[in-house]
Amino acid sequence: MSVLAKVTLLFVVFVDLLGQGLVFPILNSLIMEPGTGLLAKDTSEAMRHFDYGLIIGVFFLCWFFGAPYISKLSDVIGRKKAILICLFGALFGYGLTIAALYLNSFLLMILGRAITGLTAGNQPIAQAAMIDGSVDDEDRNRNMGYIITGVSFGLVGGPLLGGLLSDPVLIGDIASIKLPFYACFVLVAIAILLVVVAFQDQHDAEEQGTFRFRPAEIFELLWRVTKYPKVMRLTVVFFFFHIANLSFYIFVDNYLTSRFGYGTLGGSMVMLTIGIALAFSSTFLVVPAQKRFSKEAILGMTFLVWALSAAAFVAAPAAWMTFIPVFSFYFVFGIAYPTFLGLYSAAVGDEEQGWVMGVTIAVFTLVAGVISLVGGELIGLDLDLPFYGVIIAALVALVVMFLAWNKPEIKALTRRNAR
Numbered sequence: 169m170s171v172l173a174k175v176t177l178l179f180v181v182f183v184d185l186l187g188q189g190l191v192f193p194i195l196n197s198l199i200m201e202p203g204t205g206l207l208a209k210d211t212s213e214a215m216r217h218f219d220y221g222l223i224i225g226v227f228f229l230c231w232f233f234g235a236p237y238i239s240k241l242s243d244v245i246g247r248k249k250a251i252l253i254c255l256f257g258a259l260f261g262y263g264l265t266i267a268a269l270y271l272n273s274f275l276l277m278i279l280g281r282a283i284t285g286l287t288a289g290n291q292p293i294a295q296a297a298m299i300d301g302s303v304d305d306e307d308r309n310r311n312m313g314y315i316i317t318g319v320s321f322g323l324v325g326g327p328l329l330g331g332l333l334s335d336p337v338l339i340g341d342i343a344s345i346k347l348p349f350y351a352c353f354v355l356v357a358i359a360i361l362l363v364v365v366a367f368q369d370q371h372d373a374e375e376q377g378t379f380r381f382r383p384a385e386i387f388e389l390l391w392r393v394t395k396y397p398k399v400m401r402l403t404v405v406f407f408f409f410h411i412a413n414l415s416f417y418i419f420v421d422n423y424l425t426s427r428f429g430y431g432t433l434g435g436s437m438v439m440l441t442i443g444i445a446l447a448f449s450s451t452f453l454v455v456p457a458q459k460r461f462s463k464e465a466i467l468g469m470t471f472l473v474w475a476l477s478a479a480a481f482v483a484a485p486a487a488w489m490t491f492i493p494v495f496s497f498y499f500v501f502g503i504a505y506p507t508f509l510g511l512y513s514a515a516v517g518d519e520e521q522g523w524v525m526g527v528t529i530a531v532f533t534l535v536a537g538v539i540s541l542v543g544g545e546l547i548g549l550d551l552d553l554p555f556y557g558v559i560i561a562a563l564v565a566l567v568v569m570f571l572a573w574n575k576p577e578i579k580a581l582t583r584r585n586a587r
């Protein structure tokens with residue numbers, strides 16, 4: 169795979185995650201601050217927490233239904249066409265979001281996020297495309313690290329873009345809450361152009377005749393996990409991995425706004441911290457860590473660090489002190505996540521890479537959708553509850569990993585990479 173093609177895939181992932189890094193702090197401010205106009209001024213704080221969980225949950229649940237199908241579709245029609253479907257969906261979703269801000273329409277905002285979610289399948293397709301272009305296991309793991317680098321730069325770029333373009337102190341009267349979404353619209357259009365010009369499939373699309381959309385196929389794709397014992401054992405742990413990860417990620421802005429009075433700028437700085445931690449560890453430490461430690465040891469250390477970080481986060485007496493556990497949490501995530509993706513990739517053959525990467529995103533999005541809806545209720549009762557859930561899920565994941573992975577075929581997957 170050419171350098172330009174890799175850069176194009178990273179830019180696609182960057183744009184995909186840019187929206188999350190940008191949207192989360194802005195949505196948090198739009199919903200939690202009474203003066204924004206998106207919700208009625210007399211809306212209670214508990215109801216605002218619920219609405220925040222609702223709009224985030226709709227996005228992730230729509231992503232759940234869309235991503236596995238589009239990932240599998242990429243095995244049939246090719247990576248390039250599937251990526252373009254996702255990008256055009258994102259373009260339309262951002263257009264609806266901009267319209268919702270002009271009209272102060274919460275329902276239209278939900279619709280925009282739903283459409284964006286349905287077509288937010290670029291990350292697993294880019295992962296599969298990187299795997300298509302990998303020459304060996306080490307190259308594959310390195311490429312998975314590059315994908316997370318694109319993710320982390322998106323999480324860094326989103327807060328910077330949102331903070332810069334929405335702050336009149338920085339850029340004057342042209343600043344507005346809408347301007348970051350216009351910028352995302354333009355960046356998606358650039359990504360479309362790059363994919364058309366610079367990316368060529370290395371995976372041969374299968375000739376399947378006339379394409380038919382079958383909603384039941386989404387569940388069939390996931391049900392196939394039961395026929396692959398190695399994938400099934402990985403998924404049991406991956407489920408708790410993401411309960412811990414997403415309980416922290418989704419509600420960190422919400423928590424800091426309610427406890428310490430953070431607004432868009434404060435939330436953006438939290439996302440920036442997450443992105444910096446991810447960018448460094450995923451770019452420079454994935455391959456060295458896998459050469460020094462077994463993959464099981466990497467994930468075990470991750471779960472322990474997560475439990476300690478979540479405990480330190482809720483115990484922090486001052487706002488600035490919360491940034492230390494946030495950084496620690498996502499520093500180890502930057503190594504653990506590509507390690508997990510590499511395990512999934514190694515568990516199946518070349519012809520099923522699109523499907524198995526779709527499974528990883530399906531687990532992620534389903535957990536995220538449920539956590540958003542349930543967590544919105546929990547955080548309305550007690551700000552600390554979602555983070556207690558992080559601690560419990562991390563420790564359960566650690567126990568389940570040692571029980572479920574105590575098989576020779578899994579041990580072969582998780583062994584330390586050769587030096």
